[in-house]
Amino acid sequence: MKETIRQLTEAFGPSGYETEVTSLIKTMITDFVDEIKTDVLGNLIAIKKGASNGHKIMFAAHTDEIGVVVTHIDKEGFLRFATVGGVGISTLVGNRVRFPNGIIGVIYHEKADWKDLKIDKLYIDIGAESKEEAMEQVKIGEFGIFHREFCDLGNRLIAKSMDDRVGCAVLVEAIKKIKEPRNALYFVFTTQEEVGLRGARTAAYDLEPDLGIAVDVTITGDMPEARRMEVSLGKGAAIKVKDSSLIVHPKVKQILMDLAEKNKIPYQMEVLEFGGTDAGAIHLTRSGVPSGAISIPTRYVHSPSEMIDIRDVEASVDLVVALANKELNELN
Amino acid sequence: MDVKHFLRNLSESSGVSGYEQNITEQISTACTWADDMRRDKLGNLIMLKRGEGTKPKKKIMLAAHMDEIGLIITKVEKGGFLRFGTIGGFDQRVLLGQEVIVHGKTPSLGIIGAKPPHVQAHGEQNKAVKLEDLFIDLGYDTKEDAEKLVRIGDLVTLKREVIDLQSSLLAGKAFDDRAGVAAIFECFQILSTLHHEVDVYGVATVQEEVGLRGAVTSTYGIVPDLGIAIDVSFGDQPDLRESETIKLGNGPGIAIGPHVHPKVYDRMVKTAKEWNIKYSLDPSPSPGGTDAYAIQVVQAGVATILLSVPLRYMHTSIETIDYDDVKSTGKLMAMFIAGLNNEFVEGLTCF
Numbered sequence: 001m002k003e004t005i006r007q008l009t010e011a012f013g014p015s016g017y018e019t020e021v022t023s024l025i026k027t028m029i030t031d032f033v034d035e036i037k038t039d040v041l042g043n044l045i046a047i048k049k050g051a052s053n054g055h056k057i058m059f060a061a062h063t064d065e066i067g068v069v070v071t072h073i074d075k076e077g078f079l080r081f082a083t084v085g086g087v088g089i090s091t092l093v094g095n096r097v098r099f100p101n102g103i104i105g106v107i108y109h110e111k112a113d114w115k116d117l118k119i120d121k122l123y124i125d126i127g128a129e130s131k132e133e134a135m136e137q138v139k140i141g142e143f144g145i146f147h148r149e150f151c152d153l154g155n156r157l158i159a160k161s162m163d164d165r166v167g168c169a170v171l172v173e174a175i176k177k178i179k180e181p182r183n184a185l186y187f188v189f190t191t192q193e194e195v196g197l198r199g200a201r202t203a204a205y206d207l208e209p210d211l212g213i214a215v216d217v218t219i220t221g222d223m224p225e226a227r228r229m230e231v232s233l234g235k236g237a238a239i240k241v242k243d244s245s246l247i248v249h250p251k252v253k254q255i256l257m258d259l260a261e262k263n264k265i266p267y268q269m270e271v272l273e274f275g276g277t278d279a280g281a282i283h284l285t286r287s288g289v290p291s292g293a294i295s296i297p298t299r300y301v302h303s304p305s306e307m308i309d310i311r312d313v314e315a316s317v318d319l320v321v322a323l324a325n326k327e328l329n330e331l332n
Numbered sequence: 333m334d335v336k337h338f339l340r341n342l343s344e345s346s347g348v349s350g351y352e353q354n355i356t357e358q359i360s361t362a363c364t365w366a367d368d369m370r371r372d373k374l375g376n377l378i379m380l381k382r383g384e385g386t387k388p389k390k391k392i393m394l395a396a397h398m399d400e401i402g403l404i405i406t407k408v409e410k411g412g413f414l415r416f417g418t419i420g421g422f423d424q425r426v427l428l429g430q431e432v433i434v435h436g437k438t439p440s441l442g443i444i445g446a447k448p449p450h451v452q453a454h455g456e457q458n459k460a461v462k463l464e465d466l467f468i469d470l471g472y473d474t475k476e477d478a479e480k481l482v483r484i485g486d487l488v489t490l491k492r493e494v495i496d497l498q499s500s501l502l503a504g505k506a507f508d509d510r511a512g513v514a515a516i517f518e519c520f521q522i523l524s525t526l527h528h529e530v531d532v533y534g535v536a537t538v539q540e541e542v543g544l545r546g547a548v549t550s551t552y553g554i555v556p557d558l559g560i561a562i563d564v565s566f567g568d569q570p571d572l573r574e575s576e577t578i579k580l581g582n583g584p585g586i587a588i589g590p591h592v593h594p595k596v597y598d599r600m601v602k603t604a605k606e607w608n609i610k611y612s613l614d615p616s617p618s619p620g621g622t623d624a625y626a627i628q629v630v631q632a633g634v635a636t637i638l639l640s641v642p643l644r645y646m647h648t649s650i651e652t653i654d655y656d657d658v659k660s661t662g663k664l665m666a667m668f669i670a671g672l673n674n675e676f677v678e679g680l681t682c683f
Contacts, residue, residue, distance in 0.1 A: 228415060228464065230407050230484050241485030242404065242419065247350030247542060249374075253485075269484040271406050273417045284545055287553035288373035 002157065002310065004028065005169045006150040009159035012100055014067030014084050014143040015195045018042055021063040025168060025189050029175045033187070039206060043199045044189040046175065048324075054183035055328040058209035058289075059174075059320065060200050060278040061167035061216065062193030065160070066302055067145040068097055068124070070138055077128030079105065079138060082119065085194030089117050091146075091303045097124055098147035103137045105144075146304040155309050156233065162306035164193065166296050167215040170313060174320040181324040190278055197245065200278035204285040210331055211252065211290055212282030213323065215316065217306070218243075218270050218295035229272075231297045233307070236266025237315040240293035243272035245280020251330055252292035259322045266315050270295050290331055294319050333521065335662075336655050338362050339514035343504035346433060346489040348402030349419050349542045355398045359513060359536050365520045366534070376550035377536040381520060385529030390677040392669060393533045393556035393634075394519065395547055395623045396512025396563065397540030400505070401647060403432070403488035405468075408479050412472030414442070416488060418463065420541030425460040426648045431491040432468060436482040441491065442470040492649045500655055501580065507651040509540065511641045511658050512562035515584075518662025519669070526670040530557075530677065540623055547623035551630040557677045558596065558635050560665060561624035565614055565640030567652065578612035578642045580654045584661040585614030587638035591624045595680055596637045603668045609660050614640055635680040639664065 013021035022044040030036055035047040044063070066085035073079055081097075097105045105126035112121045124144075128134035148160040159165075171187050178185070186207050190199035193216075204212060218238050221229030231238050239256045240248050260267040272295075283291035294316050299307040338358075347355035356377050360369060366379040377398070383389050401420030408414055414434070418424075430444045444466055449457055468488065472478040494504035516534045523532065533554050538546035540563075551559065565585045568577045578585040586600050604611045616638070619625050624638040639661055644652040 228407060242350070247419070247539060250351060250353070271404055271417060271485050273406070283374070284548050286549070288376075288549035290373055 001169065001173055001313065002152060004172055005157060005159070005166055008165035008168050009150050009161050012098065012145055013063055013065055014145050015064040015192045017100070017143050018063040018191045021165070022189055025063070025172060028172050032175050039203060041199050041202050042191040043203045045203060046187040048175070048178060048181055048185040050181040050184040054181070055210040055331060056184045056186065056207070057211045057213065057324065058186045058188055058204060058207050058282060059171055060188045060190050060203070060212065060214045060282065061171050062164045062190045062199065062278060063168060064191055064194050065145055065163070066194050067143055070140055070142045070144070073131055073134050073140065075131045077130050077134035079124040079126065079134065081124055084143060086302055088302060089119065092122055095304055096147040097144040099138055099142055099144045101137070104147055148304040155311060156307055157310060158305045158307045160304045160306065162298055162308050163217045163301055166217060166308050166313060170215050170296065170316045170320060173317045174324070177317065177321050178324050182327060183324055185324055193278055197276060197278055197281035201281040201285065204282040204289060208286060209289055211328065212279055213291065214277040214279035214282070214293040215320065216277040216293060216295055217298035217301055218272055219301050220297045220299050223299060231268055231270050233297050233299060233309040234311055235268045235297070236312060237319050238268050238270035238295035238297055240270045240272065240295055243276050243280070244274050245276025246283055246291060246293070248292040249290040252290050255326065255330070256292060256294065256319065256323070259326060260319060263318060263322050265318045265322070267319070333362065333364070333517070335514050335517045335521065338517065339510060339658065340494045342510040342513065343494050343506045344492070346435065347398060347400055348487045348489060349399040349539045351487055352399050352538045356536065359398065362517070365524055372550055372553050374546055374549045375538045376546045378550060378554065379534040381523065381532045381534070383528045383530045383532065385674060390530045390672070390674055391533060391554060391556045392530050392558045392560065392672065393535055393551065393554050393627070394516050394665060395535045395537050395550070395559065395561045395627060396516055397509045397538070397546065397623060398513055398536040399538055399541055400489070400508070401541050405434070405482060405484055405486045405488065407484065408475055408482060409467070410475055412470060412475055412478035414468040414470065414478065414482060416466070416468060421647055423647050424463045427466055428461055430649060432488050433491050434468065434470060434482055435487045435489070438481070440470060440481060442468045445469045490649045497652065499581070501652055502655055503650045503652045505649045505651065507643055507653045508564045508646055511564060511643065511653050515562050515641060515658050515661040515665070518659050519665040522663055522666035523669060526666065528670045528672065529674065530669065530672050532669055537623055544623055544626035547626040548630060551627045551634060555631055556634055558680065559624065559627040561622050561627060561636065561638045562661060563622040563638065563640055564643035564646065566646060567642035567644040569644045578614050578640065580642045580644065581656060582612050582642070583610035583657055584664060585612045585640035585642060587614045587616045587624070587640060589616040589619045591619040591628050592637050593635035593680060596635050599676070600637060600664070600668055603671060604664055607663070607667045609664045609667070611664065612642070
C-alpha cells in the first residue's frame with residue numbers, strides 16, 4: 001500500500017494533463033477488472049461487473065493535482081506563472097516546480113512585504129541565463145507541479161498530491177481486494193477535479209449510476225491552534241455529511257455509518273464548511289444521483305507536504321470493499 | 333382546503349436543505365389534486381395535474397423550494413456545549429438568544445447562549461457575535477452525556493411559531509420559500525375549477541438554499557416547455573431603498589431580467605391586468621439567487637419566469653409576509669395557465 005501511494009504521489013498530473021497518472025493506475029489494476037477504458041476528458045474507468053441484480057455504484061477519485069502554468073518568460077529567462085487549482089501563496093516561496101520534461105525551477109519573490117505578496121510578485125527561476133535558453137526548456141502554457149518526494153514516517157506519510165492520489169490508492173487497493181462483488185462497480189479515476197469537478201461530471205453523465213461515492217481527502221483540526229474541525233489523523237475513515245458542493249443523501253450517510261459499525265471499521269463524521277468533491281458534480285447529474293463521500297483525513301491540504309495516516313487509508317479501503325458487497329435496495 | 337393553515341404548519345416544521353423528508357410528507361398528504369405524484373432521486377416532490385389538450389401536450393413546471401436554512405453541529409465540547417456551522421446563508425446576528433431544536437437521536441430543545449453584558453470586554457457590546465463564538469446549550473453536564481444524543485453532522489432548526497401581526501401579516505421562520513409552495517397550492521385550487529390544455533407539474537424542490545440543486549435535477553427529469561419559479565423577494569421596510577424592494581400587500585413581484593423570457597413576461601403582465609390582479613415589477617439584473625436561474629439552462633433550455641412573494645427580514649426567524657400576496661400569486665399563475673395554448677408555447681422557441 002505504501003509503495004502504491006509513493007508511486008502515485010510522485011507521478012506528474014496537473015489538471016488537464018493527468019495521463020502519466022492514469023497510465024500508471026491502468027498498469028496497477030488491469031489484471032483485476034473486467035473492463036477498462038478512458039473517455040474524452042481523460043477519465044480512466046475500470047469496471048467490475050458484479051451480480052446481475054446489483055446496483056450500479058460509481059466510485060470517483062481524482063487523478064489531477066494543483067500546480068502552475070507558465071504565462072510569460074522575461075528577457076533574463078525568469079518565468080511568470082498562474083496557478084492551477086487552489087494554490088496558497090504561503091506555500092509557494094522557496095518551493096520547487098517540475099515540468100513534464102523534468103526541468104526543475106525554484107519559486108521566489110520580488111522585493112515586497114510578506115503580507116503584500118501576490119502571485120504577480122512571484123517568479124520561477126529554472127537557472128536559465130537568457131530568454132532564449134529558458135525557451136529551449138519550457139514553453140509558455142507549460143503546466144508544472146510542485147516537486148517533492150514521498151516520505152515514510154511510520155504510520156504517517158508525507159507527500160505532495162496526497163490530494164487525491166491517496167484516494168486513487170484506496171480504490172486501487174479495493175479493486176485488488178474485491179473478488180465477486182454484489183454490485184456493478186465503476187471505478188472512475190477522474191480528471192480536472194481541482195478546477196471544477198469536471199471529469200466526474202461527464203463520467204457520471206455517461207455511466208448513470210444508482211449511487212455515487214467520491215473518495216477524496218478532507219482537512220483535519222488536530223494541529224496547534226488549528227481552525228475548528230472535528231476530524232483527526234488516525235481516527236478512521238471520515239464519512240462526509242456535507243461540504244460546499246454537496247449535502248450527502250441521508251440514506252447514503254446512514255448506509256456508510258451502518259457498514260462501518262457492522263464491520264468494526266474506525267470512522268469519524270466530517271462536516272466541511274468549504275471546499276468540494278467529485279460527489280458534488282455526480283449528485284446533480286441528469287435527474288439526480290444519491291451520493292456521498294469517504295474522506296481520508298489529511299493535514300496541510302494543498303501544500304507540497306500533505307500528511308496522512310496509513311491506518312485511515314486502510315479503514316477507507318475496508319469501507320469501499322464493504323459497500324461494494326452491500327445489498328442496496330433501500331436506494332430504489 | 334385551508335392553504336393558510338397548511339402554510340402555518342409548514343413554516344413551523346423542520347426541513348433543512350438535504351433533509352426535507354418531513355416537509356415532503358406534509359405536502360404530499362395535503363395534495364389531493366394531483367393525477368400523479370412522485371419523488372425523484374434527490375427528493376424533489378413532483379405533482380402532476382393533467383391538462384385537457386390533445387397529445388403531445390405541452391408541459392409547464394411550477395417550482396417552489398421547500399428547504400429552509402439551518403445549522404449543523406460541528407463539535408461537542410467540554411460541558412456538553414455544541415458548536416455549529418450553517419447550511420444556507422443565515423443572518424448570524426440574529427442567532428444569539430434563539431430557541432433551537434437539535435435533531436439528534438431524538439429532537440431536543442436547546443438555546444443559543446451568550447456572554448452576559450456585565451463580563452464583556454470593553455467594546456464587545458456593540459459588535460455582533462461571530463458564528464464561531466456561538467454555542468448551543470442543551471442543559472447537559474458533560475460532553476459524554478451530550479454525545480449520547482448528539483453527534484457531529486446532526487442538524488439544528490430554529491424553534492419558532494407563526495404569529496399573526498396586524499393587517500393580515502404573518503411572521504415565521506420558513507416562509508422562504510414555503511410561501512411559494514402555498515402559492516402553488518392556491519394556484520391548483522383555482523385551476524381545478526377551470527379548463528386548461530397544458531400538463532401542469534407542481535414541484536416542491538429541495539436544496540435551493542445551498543445552490544439551486546433540486547431545481548437542476550427535477551427540471552432535467554420533467555423537461556418542461558415553460559418554467560415558473562415562485563420564490564420570495566425583499567419586502568418594503570425601513571432602511572431599504574424603494575428600488576430594492578417590492579411592497580407587501582401589493583401582490584407578487586414579476587421579475588424582469590436575463591432569466592425571464594420576454595414573451596412569458598409580457599403575457600404574465602397582460603394576464604395580471606386582464607384579471608385585475610395587483611403586481612409589482614421586480615427588476616433582477618443579477619438573477620443567480622432563485623430556482624429560475626437553474627431551470628432556464630437545463631437540457632436544451634427552458635422559457636422561464638420568476639414570481640416573488642414580498643417578504644421582510646429574509647433569512648431570520650421572523651420572516652414576514654402578507655398572506656393576500658400568496659393568494660394573488662396563486663391566482664395569477666392559475667389564470668396564466670388557463671390561458672395557455674399550444675400555439676403560444678410553441679412560439680416561445682422563436683425568441
